[in-house]
Amino acid sequence: MKKIILFFLFVFLLVPQSVAASSTFNVKINNKNTKVNDVNINIDGKILKTDFKAYNVNGRTFIPIREVTENLGATVSWDNKLKSATVNYGDKNLVLQINSNVVYLNGKKQKIDKNSVPRFANYSQPRKESKTMVPIRFISETLGYDVDWDQKTSTVFIKTIKGDKIDAEEKELIKDSKPVKESYGNKNNEFISKNEKKEMNKIEKKSDKEIYKAAGLDVDDIKKERKITKTIKAKGKVSILIDPGHGGKDPGASAASGLQEKEITLELSRLLRDKFANDDLEIEMTRDKDEYVKLLDRAGQANEEDFEIFVSIHVNSSDNRDASGIEVLYASEKNVEIKEAEQKLLAKEILDAIIKETGAKSRGVKNRPDLIVLNKTKCVSALVEVGFLSNPQEYDKLTEDQYLDSLATGIYKGVKSYIDKYVE
Numbered sequence: 099m100k101k102i103i104l105f106f107l108f109v110f111l112l113v114p115q116s117v118a119a120s121s122t123f124n125v126k127i128n129n130k131n132t133k134v135n136d137v138n139i140n141i142d143g144k145i146l147k148t149d150f151k152a153y154n155v156n157g158r159t160f161i162p163i164r165e166v167t168e169n170l171g172a173t174v175s176w177d178n179k180l181k182s183a184t185v186n187y188g189d190k191n192l193v194l195q196i197n198s199n200v201v202y203l204n205g206k207k208q209k210i211d212k213n214s215v216p217r218f219a220n221y222s223q224p225r226k227e228s229k230t231m232v233p234i235r236f237i238s239e240t241l242g243y244d245v246d247w248d249q250k251t252s253t254v255f256i257k258t259i260k261g262d263k264i265d266a267e268e269k270e271l272i273k274d275s276k277p278v279k280e281s282y283g284n285k286n287n288e289f290i291s292k293n294e295k296k297e298m299n300k301i302e303k304k305s306d307k308e309i310y311k312a313a314g315l316d317v318d319d320i321k322k323e324r325k326i327t328k329t330i331k332a333k334g335k336v337s338i339l340i341d342p343g344h345g346g347k348d349p350g351a352s353a354a355s356g357l358q359e360k361e362i363t364l365e366l367s368r369l370l371r372d373k374f375a376n377d378d379l380e381i382e383m384t385r386d387k388d389e390y391v392k393l394l395d396r397a398g399q400a401n402e403e404d405f406e407i408f409v410s411i412h413v414n415s416s417d418n419r420d421a422s423g424i425e426v427l428y429a430s431e432k433n434v435e436i437k438e439a440e441q442k443l444l445a446k447e448i449l450d451a452i453i454k455e456t457g458a459k460s461r462g463v464k465n466r467p468d469l470i471v472l473n474k475t476k477c478v479s480a481l482v483e484v485g486f487l488s489n490p491q492e493y494d495k496l497t498e499d500q501y502l503d504s505l506a507t508g509i510y511k512g513v514k515s516y517i518d519k520y521v522e
């Protein structure tokens with residue numbers, strides 16, 4: 099993703115003026131005459147021909163919104179009063195608004211970069227007309243298509259057909275390794291399983307009070323005024339709840355070999371629990387067999403049994419096979435009203451230790467206040483994504499006992515370091 103944006107920047111920095119001049123045209127954007135760059139759009143191997151030409155400006159390619167409907171298989175509706183377009187494709191619902199960097203994906207607010215903001219453009223060719231212009235890369239990726247950019251020919255390549263247009267080199271790679279069988283990775287390389295999606299849909303229909311109750315929390319107990327602390331006080335032995343992601347009917351991510359995320363998370367969680375054997379701590383797991391535990395029940399156990407530390411274990415997956423590395427997620431106390439301690443501190447300690455132990459690539463710590471196991475647990479919580487099943491190299495590592503052990507050691511050291519520094 100970043101690489102592609104850099105490519106765009108390159109095009110702008112390096113293309114000599116004379117060449118650029120021959121491939122630019124003018125449109126009025128927000129009533130300002132703007133020189134834009136010619137760009138080709140290639141969808142599934144065919145160059146897209148449009149009445150009103152797509153263009154590239156500030157490194158982003160825009161097309162008239164009607165082209166999205168006709169060529170990407172999505173349906174689009176336009177609200178003239180709100181100046182907003184709704185794009186529907188499969189289970190995806192995307193709302194964009196003219197001159198606004200706020201978009202809604204399935205009702206969730208997101209921000210797009212300012213160069214991708216949808217605009218009206220007035221064309222003078224082939225006839226005078228005002229068009230609603232939308233950023234094709236953002237929309238295509240949101241719909242789950244592969245998007246690529248070729249600098250030499252100024253072409254955006256979009257693949258809407260999965261597996262059909264794979265070139266020989268890619269085919270070789272797939273044969274050699276173990277591609278993901280089922281993945282719901284999105285452009286941020288986050289994985290959410292079908293079952294979790296289902297549960298989230300159910301949760302979204304519940305009232306706050308019901309959700310809190312299901313997570314063992316009382317909505318009336320939530321303090322209006324909190325004092326956020328760096329340190330936490332243990333009520334006795336420090337207690338840690340280890341949460342192996344997925345289980346039972348929910349396999350999580352899967353590889354073509356049949357290896358499933360739920361198996362790795364359980365094995366790794368057991369290894370982690372065993373590391374604590376000689377410490378004077380209280381350790382439990384949300385599951386110790388192959389069973390499905392609801393997200394709210396996982397949080398509920400943490401809350402009802404008053405655990406001090408909650409660590410969820412997951413394996414990542416993405417449609418992008420290059421995506422790799424370890425990341426640790428937390429839900430910031432700034433976004434989650436039930437938290438009373440700084441959440442990022444635990445995530446950082448775990449990430450630092452696990453990277454040191456495994457030498458894996460760090461994807462950093464990330465604030466994810468939308469995740470139930472993080473936002474409905476009162477205590478300090480972190481979710482470790484230990485690597486990508488969809489990445490051939492990481493897949494191989496994740497099948498090695500020794501590597502799993504080093505992951506467990508890393509998480510163990512991170513939690514211990516957190517306790518040393520922040521538990522009174």
Ligand SMILES: [Zn+2]
Binds near residue numbers: 289350
């Ligand atoms: Zn997972």
